[in-house]
Amino acid sequence: MRLIKIILPALLMxxxxxxxxxxxxxxxxxxxxxxxxxxxxxxxxxVVRSDERNQFNRTYLLSKLRVAGVTDKRTGNSGVIELIxxxxxxxxxxxxxxxxxxxxxxxxxxxxxxxxxxxxxxxLPPTVxxxxxxxxxxxxxxxxxxxxxxxxxxxGMMLDVSRTFFDKATIINYMDWLSYxxxxxxxxxxxxxxxWRIEIKKYPLLTAxxxxxxxxxxxxxxxxxxxxxxxxxxxxxxxxxxxKYAAExxxxxxxxxxxxGHSKAVTATxxxxxxxxxxxxxxxxxxEVSNVWCVSNEKNYKMLENIIKELASLxxxxxxxxxxxxxxxxxxEHCESCSEFMxxxxxxxxxxxxxYFVRRLEKIVExxxxxxxxxxxxxxxGDLHKSTAVYAWRSVNKGVESITKGQPTIFMPGPYCxxxxxxxxxxxxxxxxxxxxxxxxxxxxxEQNLTGDNKNLILGVQGGLWxxxxxxxxxxxxxQTFPRMAAIAEIGWSKRANMSWESFHERITKYHFDRxxxxxxxxxxxxxxxxxxxxxxxxTASYPWAVIRYSDNESNPDSHSPVYCGPxxxxxxxxxxxxxxxxxxxxxxxxxxxxxxxxYQTPATVVTSNIVAxxxxxxxxxxxxxxxxxxxxxxxxxxxxxxxxTFQEPVESKRxxxxxxxxxxxxYWVTDGYVEYSVNGTxxxxxxxxxxxxxxxxxxxxxxxxxxxxxxxxxxxxxxFQDLKIE
Ligand code: ACM
Ligand code: ZN
Numbered sequence: 001m002r003l004i005k006i007i008l009p010a011l012l013m014x015x016x017x018x019x020x021x022x023x024x025x026x027x028x029x030x031x032x033x034x035x036x037x038x039x040x041x042x043x044x045x046x047v048v049r050s051d052e053r054n055q056f057n058r059t060y061l062l063s064k065l066r067v068a069g070v071t072d073k074r075t076g077n078s079g080v081i082e083l084i085x086x087x088x089x090x091x092x093x094x095x096x097x098x099x100x101x102x103x104x105x106x107x108x109x110x111x112x113x114x115x116x117x118x119x120x121x122x123x124l125p126p127t128v129x130x131x132x133x134x135x136x137x138x139x140x141x142x143x144x145x146x147x148x149x150x151x152x153x154x155x156g157m158m159l160d161v162s163r164t165f166f167d168k169a170t171i172i173n174y175m176d177w178l179s180y181x182x183x184x185x186x187x188x189x190x191x192x193x194x195x196w197r198i199e200i201k202k203y204p205l206l207t208a209x210x211x212x213x214x215x216x217x218x219x220x221x222x223x224x225x226x227x228x229x230x231x232x233x234x235x236x237x238x239x240x241x242x243x244k245y246a247a248e249x250x251x252x253x254x255x256x257x258x259x260x261g262h263s264k265a266v267t268a269t270x271x272x273x274x275x276x277x278x279x280x281x282x283x284x285x286x287x288e289v290s291n292v293w294c295v296s297n298e299k300n301y302k303m304l305e306n307i308i309k310e311l312a313s314l315x316x317x318x319x320x321x322x323x324x325x326x327x328x329x330x331x332x333e334h335c336e337s338c339s340e341f342m343x344x345x346x347x348x349x350x351x352x353x354x355x356y357f358v359r360r361l362e363k364i365v366e367x368x369x370x371x372x373x374x375x376x377x378x379x380x381x382g383d384l385h386k387s388t389a390v391y392a393w394r395s396v397n398k399g400v401e402s403i404t405k406g407q408p409t410i411f412m413p414g415p416y417c418x419x420x421x422x423x424x425x426x427x428x429x430x431x432x433x434x435x436x437x438x439x440x441x442x443x444x445x446x447e448q449n450l451t452g453d454n455k456n457l458i459l460g461v462q463g464g465l466w467x468x469x470x471x472x473x474x475x476x477x478x479x480q481t482f483p484r485m486a487a488i489a490e491i492g493w494s495k496r497a498n499m500s501w502e503s504f505h506e507r508i509t510k511y512h513f514d515r516x517x518x519x520x521x522x523x524x525x526x527x528x529x530x531x532x533x534x535x536x537x538x539x540t541a542s543y544p545w546a547v548i549r550y551s552d553n554e555s556n557p558d559s560h561s562p563v564y565c566g567p568x569x570x571x572x573x574x575x576x577x578x579x580x581x582x583x584x585x586x587x588x589x590x591x592x593x594x595x596x597x598x599x600y601q602t603p604a605t606v607v608t609s610n611i612v613a614x615x616x617x618x619x620x621x622x623x624x625x626x627x628x629x630x631x632x633x634x635x636x637x638x639x640x641x642x643x644x645x646t647f648q649e650p651v652e653s654k655r656x657x658x659x660x661x662x663x664x665x666x667x668y669w670v671t672d673g674y675v676e677y678s679v680n681g682t683x684x685x686x687x688x689x690x691x692x693x694x695x696x697x698x699x700x701x702x703x704x705x706x707x708x709x710x711x712x713x714x715x716x717x718x719x720x721f722q723d724l725k726i727e
Contacts, residue, residue, distance in 0.1 A: 022503040025511040026122045027486050028182055028493035029503070030148035038100045039140040040079060042068040042124075050083035050113075056248055057083060057113045064121060067131045068139035081105070081120075083113050092184070092250075093149030096120060098141045111250040115182050119146060122515065129180070129518040152446075154410055154460025155492030156185035156254075157485055159477075162192035162265070163223055164467035165211075165232040166477065171242055177482070177519060179249035181489035186246060187254045187321065187391075187462060190234075193264035193288045194222055197233045198255070198314075202306045203270065207233040210265035218268040220636075221715045223468050224692070226671035239314050247316070254373065255315050257307065258323030260293035260357055267291055273300050275335030284328040287717045292331040295357040296341035305364045312368035319389060320365050325375035327354060351381030362388055379405060389459060393418075400449050403457045411446035412462040417488065419480045420466040423524060427589055428469055428666045429480070438508070438526070442487040442501055463488040469666060472692070475522040482516055482523035483508050509543040513582055525580050527588035528564075532573035532596050539564050539578045549587075550578045559584035574598060600625065601726040604648035607631070611641050614718065619643075622723045628663055631721045637670075637714035642707055643721050646681065650702035657725040658708060660693040668720040669693025672712035678705040 021033040042065060050058040061081070062072050079101060086106040089095060094107040094116035105116035121128050123144070125137035157178055159166070166174075178186060190198045196210035212231035213219035221230065234242070246253050267274050267290050275281070275294040283289055293300055311320055329350035332338035342353055358378045362385045365372040373389040376398040383405075384390075390407045392399030393414055402409040414421070414433030421436035422429030434440075446458050463485050470476050490504060516523045528548050530539040539548050548564040549557040552572075557579045564578060573593045580588040592598075602625040609631070613619050617632035623645070631643070656677075661669030670693045676684040677697075681704040687697045690708070706724060 019498060021498045022500070022507070024123065024142075024144070024146075025507045026119055027504070027507055027512055028490035029498045029507075030119060030146050031495055031498070032145075032147040034145040036099070036143040036145065038143040040098045040100055040103050040143065042070055042079070042139040042141070044069050044071050044073070045078035046070045046081060047079070048072060048081045048083075051085060054083050054085075054110070054113055057110065057117060060114075060248075061117050061120075064117075064128055064131075067127060067133050068124070068137075079103075083107075083116075090149045092153070093147075094119070095148070096144065096146040099143045103141055111184070114179070114250050115148070118180060118182060119148065121180070126511075126514040126518040129515060130520065132518075150182070150493045151495060152458065152460030152492050154185055154462070155183050155489060156187050156410065156412075156460065156462035157183055157481070157488065158187035158189055158256075158412070158462055158464040160189040160192065160465060160467040161197050161234075162189060162195045162258075162467075164470040164477075165195060165197065165230075167232065168234065168238050168242065170477070172245055173520070174477075174481075175242070175246045175249055175251055177521060178485070179251060180515075180519060181486055182493050183485070183489055184250050184252065185254060185460075185462065186251050187256060187464075189256045189258065189466075191257045191265060192262045193284075193286060193291050194219060195231050195233075196265035196269075198239060198257075198311075199233060199235045200307050200310050201236070202310065203303070205269040206266065208269075210269040215713070219265060220717070221671070222717075224471055224669075224671060224715060226715045227712050236310075236314060243315060252317035252319075253315055254317060254319045254321050255311050256321035256323055256373075257311065258325070259304070259361070260295060260324075260354070261291060261327035262286075262288075262323060262325065263293055264288050264291040266293070270303070273297070273303065275331050275338055277331065277334040277336075279334045281331040281334040282328060285326045288328075290331075292328055293357075294335060294338060295332060295353055296335070296338045301360055301364070304361065305367075308361075308364050308370075309368055312365075312370050318371050319373045320368075320370045321373040321391070322358070322361050322365070323375060324354070324358060324378040325393070327377065329354065349381065353381070354378075355381030355383075358384065373410075376402060379407070391462070393464065396444075396446075396449060399446065399458075403450060403454050406454075406457065408457050408459050410459050410462050411444070412464050413444070414464075416441050416444040417462060418464050418466065419484050420464075420469060422665075423480075423484075424527065426591070426664060428476070428664075430466075430469065430665060430667075436484070438484055438487055439501055439505070441484045442491065442499075442504055444491055445496065446491075461488055461492045478522040479524045482521050483512065484524075486512060505543065510545065513586075517583065517586065522586065525582050525586060525588040527591045528578045528580050530576065530578045530591055530593045532593040535571065536567045536569050537573050537576055537593055538567050541580050546580045547582075548578055549581050550576055552576055556590040557581075557587075598727075601651065601653060603651050603726070605724075606646050606648070607643060608646070609641070609643040609721075611637060611643065611719070617720075622721050625723050627723055627725070629723075630663060632662075632668070633719045636717050637710050637719040639672075639710055639712050641710040641714075645706045645724055647704055650679070650704050651726060652702045653699060653726045655696060655698050655727040656706065657696045657727075658690070658694065658706065659722045659725065660690065660708070660720060661722070662720050663722055666692075668716050668718055670708065670710060670719060670721075671715035673708055673710045673714075676707050676709065677703045678707070679703055681705050 081103040087108045089108045092111045094112040107113045196206045209218040211233040214229035362372045390402040399411045528539045528541045549561040551557045577590040579590045605623040607623045612634045614634040621629040622631045675687045678684045
């Protein structure tokens, strides 16, 4: 973690060594900024003018300026904000010139005006976003001259609404939040194994059945949905409303239906799309079976055409994304018809069959006036139409490969852009693409491994939010998206020469936190780092104006906890918890001192279970008291399954924590089950139900055994148990 070395009061910043573009604190940082003397004052007399074709932007701006007292009575003459068309300004670009008399925004497109307005809003007090004044604002725009335009035409965010369903209101809010950052593409991952989320009139079962998981539903419960019916979908009416709302804010929606794999929600409702295979064709990367379309069945292309036809009529944008990722191609190798097809078409590898499928879809998509897009796996097995866009997700080099093959490419490499990854080691989140910190995201330059002549194939960059872990806690979608998405916005919009991590981090923590707060976003605050040395606990935050609060009794600090003002002498550092507080509600996760390990008891223990372990994670992993190894099942767990921890000698403990799921990722835990303990090894006393796979208890006397009992068919296809934490 890095400390910013100097604190500069806001005014002094104008004289700092930073380019003017950065001192303005706008995110993404504009191309050219000159800061002049004076201010433009907003008030009831302010007039907003535009020509007729700019009515949306004018009304939008007025609605935001109401909090500044702007009434649009058009009677005053004390100041004018004017939107003026200037066809010499590049697409999406704008100029913004302000002095004491007027603010002039010039642009050649609706998008350009919209972005000029966004820059103007960021120059105003942050309450411009909530519309709720605090009474202390100065409603003034600094006198400036800004010329601004984007580095890339594609600045996107992908959201998976299949694993976790988000309703229309959430998506609408999300559109606002993206647009405030000059993000102009929303890649809507609408279908996957765990739910089909868009109404298709011709195939009603896709949503009537395929949008739901739970006991007795088409889809098995997963990701913590447990014993409850879980799901939802967007009607075509909802989609139209969202598309319109997004378009007004210059956001094109790219719908994705993930094909030919990731299709359990289809195969569970229209099983006739599967290969006719008697044998087990194995699992997909995510452990799904039978989730791949048969690619040699001609009827499937008719169904796909019908689906794409409806999609094309709903989404006015250029692209339709057909997925193409992580296909379990052994389904085709086990299919007589697909194998025959390969032979008769002289195909040697199943990836050639995938390419055949992709090329068929290109034609269908193009027939309905759209351009196809897909994940970087579509580069395999053969050529693509030269207009087909490739989303490079596996690495930066996949993007380079795509560009080298001549395809228009969007860079969203997991190690930088996957916002479902953890932001620090102890936070919830996946880690298969590494820890994706704000600084890591900001460090992506799509051009880093490319030479001059093919850079024009880079369409832009995109953040991606997969949602296996997003159903809990509430508003985790916001925590994972912000502020990392602001980094995506700046990578996609700003000139490299204007970018610096130090400046970005300062703009985020000193100014943009206030804006996001007023936007209504539950954003992430970076936790402090606490260490213990020579009898003293130290805590540091990643920025010097952070407020750190602490507790000394193992509880999580809250807004009444004391503020950390300096090193604390103590013999008991493990009792301390620290958190950074942006305000009373928005704060970091609590942390302990990082360089002193909790020491748990490690009594000799034998663990037994009726559950069959998968080949890599034996039951013995949970008696070794190594807390990062675990016992994982080969199959789904069912009611009556158990895991029994028996101690060689009775154990005395002030507190025992029973946890399930993959440690620190919060995945594959026991959704329905309880814990009991035994003093004599035969009679058991119930402790209580597991809550999100976890329970902590204090046994009244020495105990001989602890048992986890499963009470309903467990969520997900696998289940994971951990070592006991015995204090
Ligand atoms: C992906 O992450 N499977 C595109
Ligand atoms: Zn087949």
